Structures are given as C-alpha cells and as structure tokens.
Amino acid sequence: MKNGEHKRCLVCDDVAIGINFGVPTCMPCKAFFRRHANKQGTSKFICEDVGNCVITYKYRRVCNGCRLAKCFHVGMKKSLILSNDxxxxxxxxxxxxxxxxxxxxxxxxxxxxxxxxxxxxxxxxxxxxxxxxxxxxxxxxxxxxxxxxxxxxxxxxxxxxxxxxxxxxxxxxxxxxxxxxxxxxxxxxxxxxxxxxxxxxxxxxxxxxxxxxxxxxxxxxxxxxxxxxxxxxxxxxxxxxxxxxxxxxxxxxxxxxxxxxxxxxxxxxxxxxxxxxxxxxxxxxxxxxxxxxxxxxxxxxxxxxxxxxxxxxxxxxxxxxxxxxxxxxxxxxxxxxxxxxxxxxxxxxxxxxxxxxxxxxxxxxxxxxxxxxx
CATH class of the missing domain: 1.10.565.10 (Retinoid X Receptor)
Incomplete structure (x- = not known):
C-alpha cells in the first residue's frame, strides 16, 4: 500500500492514523477494536435493529454491534491484538x-x-x-x-x-x-x-x-x-x-x-x-x-x-x-x-x-x- 492510500479509516471514514490490526483505522476505532474484539455476540454487541446500521465518524457510537461487525468485515484481525504482557x-x-x-x-x-x-x-x-x-x-x-x-x-x-x-x-x-x-x-x-x-x-x-x-x-x-x-x-x-x-x-x-x-x-x-x-x-x-x-x-x-x-x-x-x-x-x-x-x-x-x-x-x-x- 502506497503512502496516501490509507488516509481514511475503513470502519468509519474518519482520518486514519495508520495500519492497525491489519487495516487503516482512526484512533477511536483502533481503541474500540482492541477493547471489544472478544465481545462479539455478547448482549451489548448485538444490533437492536436489523444489523445494518450506518457506521460513520458521526454515528459510530450509535451501534456497538454493527461497528464491531464492520471492524471484522473490513479485515481487522483479533490475532494481532497484543496481550498486556x-x-x-x-x-x-x-x-x-x-x-x-x-x-x-x-x-x-x-x-x-x-x-x-x-x-x-x-x-x-x-x-x-x-x-x-x-x-x-x-x-x-x-x-x-x-x-x-x-x-x-x-x-x-x-x-x-x-x-x-x-x-x-x-x-x-x-x-x-x-x-x-x-x-x-x-x-x-x-x-x-x-x-x-x-x-x-x-x-x-x-x-x-x-x-x-x-x-x-x-x-x-x-x-x-x-x-x-x-x-x-x-x-x-x-x-x-x-x-x-x-x-x-x-x-x-x-x-x-x-x-x-x-x-x-x-x-x-x-x-x-x-x-x-x-x-x-x-x-x-x-x-x-x-x-x-x-x-x-x-x-x-x-x-x-x-x-x-x-x-x-x-x-x-x-x-x-x-x-x-x-x-x-x-x-x-x-x-x-x-x-x-x-x-x-x-x-x-x-x-x-x-x-x-x-x-x-x-x-x-x-x-x-x-x-x-x-
């Protein structure tokens, strides 16, 4: 990937800070994925609608379930998250x-x-x-x-x-x-x-x-x-x-x-x-x-x-x-x-x-x- 090709976050289309867990993301989406990657399917990460919420930098906080699903959909890899140690x-x-x-x-x-x-x-x-x-x-x-x-x-x-x-x-x-x-x-x-x-x-x-x-x-x-x-x-x-x-x-x-x-x-x-x-x-x-x-x-x-x-x-x-x-x-x-x-x-x-x-x-x-x- 050439310089300039990852200027937007693939999750919410905000400004990307670089490649995080395999794809270009902004800082909020990077932190979101690190904290919640293991919570997919839990009660707080299930969409209350039909599971197709629009995720943009203005509305990324509206639905955690769809946001996390989109993180995985665009290619973010849970295996790349480092443990505390x-x-x-x-x-x-x-x-x-x-x-x-x-x-x-x-x-x-x-x-x-x-x-x-x-x-x-x-x-x-x-x-x-x-x-x-x-x-x-x-x-x-x-x-x-x-x-x-x-x-x-x-x-x-x-x-x-x-x-x-x-x-x-x-x-x-x-x-x-x-x-x-x-x-x-x-x-x-x-x-x-x-x-x-x-x-x-x-x-x-x-x-x-x-x-x-x-x-x-x-x-x-x-x-x-x-x-x-x-x-x-x-x-x-x-x-x-x-x-x-x-x-x-x-x-x-x-x-x-x-x-x-x-x-x-x-x-x-x-x-x-x-x-x-x-x-x-x-x-x-x-x-x-x-x-x-x-x-x-x-x-x-x-x-x-x-x-x-x-x-x-x-x-x-x-x-x-x-x-x-x-x-x-x-x-x-x-x-x-x-x-x-x-x-x-x-x-x-x-x-x-x-x-x-x-x-x-x-x-x-x-x-x-x-x-x-x-």
Missing part, C-alpha cells in the same frame, strides 16, 4: 533499542524534560556517552527489569492487595518488595563492594527516600487500594504530600533510565535523611570516601546521559534542578512520616523484621540481607 515486552524492547541508539522520540523528549522550548533531538545524541557509559546504562536498565519489574509482573501485580487500615500491615506487605529492591542494588558493583555495616547504615538512613522514589516508578498510576490506604493510615497532610509526589514524578516517567539511576545516587549517600533520634543513624560511615566516590560516578553518568538528550548544558542544569526539587520533596515526605511514626511505636513492634529494622528498636541488622552473596 506482550505489549509490555514490546515496549521494553523499544526502550532498549532507543537506549542502544541513543535516541528518544521528539514528542516523548519534550514531555519528559521540561521546559520543552529548550529541547531538541541531536543529530548525534551519543556523543556525550562513551561505549562504557552505554554498557553501564544498559546494565542498570536490565538490573531493574530483572528484579523490580519482574517481581511486579509476577508477585506484586496488585499492590497493596487490600486497602490497609494500619501502617504495620502496609509496610509488612511492602517488606518483600523492599527485599527485591535490595536485590537490584546488589547488582550495582559500587554498592555491593561497600562495607557491610555501611550498606546497612545507608539503607536505614534512606529507607523513606528509596520507597518514595521506587513506588511510583513501579506503579506509575497510583492503585486504588494504595490511595485508600494512604487516607486510612496517614493524616491529610502526609496524604496530600504523597499525591503531590506522584504528580511531580510524572515529568520523569517517559525515560527508562533517569529514576533508576537517581535511586542509586540517593542510596549512595552517607548523610542521614531520617527524622529519628538514633545514635547509630547519626554515626559517620566507616568508609565515606568509597561511598562519595561511588555516588559521584553515577551523578556524572546521569549528567552525561541527560546532556545527550538535551540541546545544551543550560537545559541539563534546569533538569537537574527539577530532580533536586523532587528529591527535596521526597525527603520532606520521609521526615513527615518519621515524625508521624514516632507517635505509634506499637506499630513498629508489629512490623516484619526487615522493615522493623529501619527504625531504632531492637538490633535487627542481621535481617538486612545486603551481604555479598552468590
């Missing part, structure tokens, strides 16, 4: 290929990195990324996919499973997800090579930051059960902060790398971001130089990566400022939750050992599985 696998492959080519589509780049007027896609976007940089970025992508995303698609498809009414039940359900996140960090050489006590200390010091960045990264749309849980277990102030967090993070969600690298940068910090009076958390790490050096590696890598997506360094500075504002907001949420939790020590005592060890209660460091394992 197949669609996600395709999107991952597209993201990986973009990363390998150093390309992000212009429309996504504009949404991803604000303000849009400062951006353009470079002719040679990889000029700031060495081959080693690209390997490290690909490794980060795969490490997160093989741990957090793999777990989300199998064990944690619905989180939380119910709307909780107590903090300890929410965090107990979160505990195995946090263990998976630790598995992601253990695939980062600079983290895995730190002293065991330093790893434990920085995990405790940045527990809230990690949760507040990783949760919207894994679930870009806040699940209903989680929204209800927020309102059940936290006050209005904290709930509003969590909802604002999700709004802020949306500007970074169109890229498969930025937040994954940011998580590493946040963890690789020897500072204490908790609002908890605990001597151990306030102690200086044993090898602060290694932690700082490791963090610096990923800060510079993120700078070069964003520079490869930007028109100039001014844009990178603007974007980094937005990332910093997001980190400050996340830290503020963590401190508010810490202050709130200080009034509910009985909740801490009911937590699973992993998450309980994030608070200064009993010595539960042995429950932190961050040691080097095969």
């Amino acid at each position: 197949e669609r996600e696998a395709r999107n991952k492959l597209v993201a990986i290929n973009r990363l390998k080519r150093g390309k992000v589509p212009k429309e996504e780049t504009i949404v991803w990195m604000q303000p849009p007027l400062l951006l353009h896609v470079k002719q040679n976007p990889c000029q700031h990324l060495s081959p080693c940089d690209q390997v490290v970025l690909a490794n980060i992508f795969y490490a997160y996919e093989n741990t957090c995303i793999a777990a989300k698609n199998t064990r944690f498809q619905s989180f939380p499973s119910i709307a909780h009414t107590s903090i300890h039940k929410l965090l107990n359900e979160l505990s195995p997800m946090f263990e998976i996140f630790i598995e992601y960090l253990k695939l980062i050489p600079e983290f895995n090579n730190l002293l065991i006590q330093d790893k434990i200390r920085i995990m405790r010091n940045h527990f809230g930051n990690m949760i507040n960045i990783n949760q919207p990264l894994m679930y870009s749309v806040t699940p209903t059960n989680l929204l209800v849980t927020y309102t059940n277990v936290f006050n209005t102030d904290i709930t509003n902060c969590l909802l604002k967090r999700n709004q802020i993070v949306n500007q970074f969600m169109f890229d498969p790398i930025v937040l994954r690298v940011l998580l590493i940068i946040v963890v690789l910090s020897s500072g204490n971001c908790r609002s908890i009076d605990d001597m151990d958390m306030d102690l200086v790490c044993d090898d602060t130089l290694s932690i700082f050096s490791a963090q610096n590696i990923y800060v510079e890598l993120l700078w070069r990566y964003i520079l490869s997506r930007s028109s100039n360094e001014r844009t990178v500075v603007t974007f980094f400022n937005r990332l910093l504002m997001y980190i400050f907001h996340v830290q503020n949420i963590g401190m508010r939750i810490d202050n709130y939790m200080n009034r509910f020590t009985q909740e801490i005592e009911l937590m699973e050992p992993m998450v309980q060890s994030m608070w200064p209660r009993k010595r539960n460091d042995e429950n932190m599985n961050v040691s080097n394992t095969g």
Whole structure:
C-alpha cells in the first residue's frame, strides 16, 4: 500500500492514523477494536435493529454491534491484538533499542524534560556517552527489569492487595518488595563492594527516600487500594504530600533510565535523611570516601546521559534542578512520616523484621540481607 492510500479509516471514514490490526483505522476505532474484539455476540454487541446500521465518524457510537461487525468485515484481525504482557515486552524492547541508539522520540523528549522550548533531538545524541557509559546504562536498565519489574509482573501485580487500615500491615506487605529492591542494588558493583555495616547504615538512613522514589516508578498510576490506604493510615497532610509526589514524578516517567539511576545516587549517600533520634543513624560511615566516590560516578553518568538528550548544558542544569526539587520533596515526605511514626511505636513492634529494622528498636541488622552473596 502506497503512502496516501490509507488516509481514511475503513470502519468509519474518519482520518486514519495508520495500519492497525491489519487495516487503516482512526484512533477511536483502533481503541474500540482492541477493547471489544472478544465481545462479539455478547448482549451489548448485538444490533437492536436489523444489523445494518450506518457506521460513520458521526454515528459510530450509535451501534456497538454493527461497528464491531464492520471492524471484522473490513479485515481487522483479533490475532494481532497484543496481550498486556506482550505489549509490555514490546515496549521494553523499544526502550532498549532507543537506549542502544541513543535516541528518544521528539514528542516523548519534550514531555519528559521540561521546559520543552529548550529541547531538541541531536543529530548525534551519543556523543556525550562513551561505549562504557552505554554498557553501564544498559546494565542498570536490565538490573531493574530483572528484579523490580519482574517481581511486579509476577508477585506484586496488585499492590497493596487490600486497602490497609494500619501502617504495620502496609509496610509488612511492602517488606518483600523492599527485599527485591535490595536485590537490584546488589547488582550495582559500587554498592555491593561497600562495607557491610555501611550498606546497612545507608539503607536505614534512606529507607523513606528509596520507597518514595521506587513506588511510583513501579506503579506509575497510583492503585486504588494504595490511595485508600494512604487516607486510612496517614493524616491529610502526609496524604496530600504523597499525591503531590506522584504528580511531580510524572515529568520523569517517559525515560527508562533517569529514576533508576537517581535511586542509586540517593542510596549512595552517607548523610542521614531520617527524622529519628538514633545514635547509630547519626554515626559517620566507616568508609565515606568509597561511598562519595561511588555516588559521584553515577551523578556524572546521569549528567552525561541527560546532556545527550538535551540541546545544551543550560537545559541539563534546569533538569537537574527539577530532580533536586523532587528529591527535596521526597525527603520532606520521609521526615513527615518519621515524625508521624514516632507517635505509634506499637506499630513498629508489629512490623516484619526487615522493615522493623529501619527504625531504632531492637538490633535487627542481621535481617538486612545486603551481604555479598552468590
């Protein structure tokens, strides 16, 4: 089929956006067929007249039965509809290929990195990324996919499973997800090579930051059960902060790398971001130089990566400022939750050992599985 021969939708004669499920269609008919292809013959898809309704872009909503029948009549194929898993696998492959080519589509780049007027896609976007940089970025992508995303698609498809009414039940359900996140960090050489006590200390010091960045990264749309849980277990102030967090993070969600690298940068910090009076958390790490050096590696890598997506360094500075504002907001949420939790020590005592060890209660460091394992 030559260019220009599929400018009209074969179903309703609206403007076609391209070939969808085998034939030229508009966006509404594409979406209609994807949602309803398996419903032919059901009560809502049987014509109430003689089965010969006129389907045009003005009247396509009048009869779902005739519209679906026409979709099949013009040649739309149900076999070409991807399942959710197949669609996600395709999107991952597209993201990986973009990363390998150093390309992000212009429309996504504009949404991803604000303000849009400062951006353009470079002719040679990889000029700031060495081959080693690209390997490290690909490794980060795969490490997160093989741990957090793999777990989300199998064990944690619905989180939380119910709307909780107590903090300890929410965090107990979160505990195995946090263990998976630790598995992601253990695939980062600079983290895995730190002293065991330093790893434990920085995990405790940045527990809230990690949760507040990783949760919207894994679930870009806040699940209903989680929204209800927020309102059940936290006050209005904290709930509003969590909802604002999700709004802020949306500007970074169109890229498969930025937040994954940011998580590493946040963890690789020897500072204490908790609002908890605990001597151990306030102690200086044993090898602060290694932690700082490791963090610096990923800060510079993120700078070069964003520079490869930007028109100039001014844009990178603007974007980094937005990332910093997001980190400050996340830290503020963590401190508010810490202050709130200080009034509910009985909740801490009911937590699973992993998450309980994030608070200064009993010595539960042995429950932190961050040691080097095969």
